[in-house]
Amino acid sequence: xxxxxxxxxxxxxxxxxxxxxxxxxxxxxxxxxxxxxxxxxxxxxxxxxxxxxxxxxxxxxxxxxxxxxxxxxxxxxxxxxxxxxxxxxxxxxxxxxxxxxxxxxxx
Numbered sequence: 001x002x003x004x005x006x007x008x009x010x011x012x013x014x015x016x017x018x019x020x021x022x023x024x025x026x027x028x029x030x031x032x033x034x035x036x037x038x039x040x041x042x043x044x045x046x047x048x049x050x051x052x053x054x055x056x057x058x059x060x061x062x063x064x065x066x067x068x069x070x071x072x073x074x075x076x077x078x079x080x081x082x083x084x085x086x087x088x089x090x091x092x093x094x095x096x097x098x099x100x101x102x103x104x105x106x107x
Contacts, residue, residue, distance in 0.1 A: 047081060
């Protein structure tokens with residue numbers, strides 16, 4: 001079962017890498033393109049995919065309103081592994097935010 005989960009994560013990582021821009025559109029565009037597949041994966045039917053996506057968003061560490069919003073919604077997921085991953089990722093991002101003193105635009 002862990003192998004299947006690892007493959008799911010690798011798929012998500014590959015998807016994120018292929019959608020990332022070269023930076024020509026600027027750093028913010030690159031961050032959005034990297035996080036987008038993971039945000040979308042939070043709506044997958046498979047809870048393992050949702051849990052890995054939540055974990056990945058915290059690991060990436062991008063302080064984007066879209067990421068915070070998606071993770072906050074995932075805290076209420078019916079699957080406890082997804083909810084826990086979302087909570088842990090939110091905590092991680094809040095720590096990054098507190099250490100960098102970067103405000104999050106709530107829009």
